[in-house]
Amino acid sequence: AQSVTQPDIHITVSEGASLELRCNYSYGATPYLFWYVQSPGQGLQLLLKYFSGDTLVQGIKGFEAEFKRSQSSFNLRKPSVHWSDAAEYFCAVGGYSTLTFGKGTMLLVSP
Amino acid sequence: GAVVSQHPSWVICKSGTSVKIECRSLDFQATTMFWYRQFPKQSLMLMATSNEGSKATYEQGVEKDKFLINHASLTLSTLTVTSAHPEDSSFYICSARAQQSIAGEWGEQYFGPGTRLTVT
Numbered sequence: 001a002q003s004v005t006q007p008d009i010h011i012t013v014s015e016g017a018s019l020e021l022r023c024n025y026s027y028g029a030t031p032y033l034f035w036y037v038q039s040p041g042q043g044l045q046l047l048l049k050y051f052s053g054d055t056l057v058q059g060i061k062g063f064e065a066e067f068k069r070s071q072s073s074f075n076l077r078k079p080s081v082h083w084s085d086a087a088e089y090f091c092a093v094g095g096y097s098t099l100t101f102g103k104g105t106m107l108l109v110s111p
Numbered sequence: 112g113a114v115v116s117q118h119p120s121w122v123i124c125k126s127g128t129s130v131k132i133e134c135r136s137l138d139f140q141a142t143t144m145f146w147y148r149q150f151p152k153q154s155l156m157l158m159a160t161s162n163e164g165s166k167a168t169y170e171q172g173v174e175k176d177k178f179l180i181n182h183a184s185l186t187l188s189t190l191t192v193t194s195a196h197p198e199d200s201s202f203y204i205c206s207a208r209a210q211q212s213i214a215g216e217w218g219e220q221y222f223g224p225g226t227r228l229t230v231t
Contacts, residue, residue: 036222041225041227042224042225043117043204043222043223043224044155044204044206044222045222046219049219090154090155095218098145098157098160099157099220100157101154101155103153104152104153104154
């Protein structure tokens, strides 16, 4: 069965500092991997996705993620965090049929 | 493009009543729609998958008689919570996916903004 682990429930980062959110997955085949962001009371917005090719993928809002098959990881990074990045971030794995989400990491940005 | 709306955005109802939530794809035809439930501080849990014109497929543990899903057209799916109880209070999110020729091999899902249901 597929699963996603986001080991950090919440992370606090100073504005302007770099960010890395961790994601580990378990999937029986070549995974499709996603990062979504959710602002309070809102739906999910896709930040980026990976399903083949270059293992470093660029997304919207200056985010990037690196797929490391050997570590079963797909960590999200941003070189300089802005206050507007404060939100909950979900990593997801799936194929064509369904998505399995991690429990999410709440990002807090301090001034 | 690829906008999904949900209505209502929030609803309060009394215990024992039924509530209908609509999910619409505004600018594409959604052959498949998904319904998720999200508890506070929790992840999204898939409740059911519905394909236009056919019965929904429910995930294990989801009561299909309680959560009625209808996907009567390519742009509309509805979730009806029947005889709602306080434990049904949650954030319900739908997503929609176009046919594979458009959605691609990985079938991107577009998410609605969610509906907050509170049962008193």
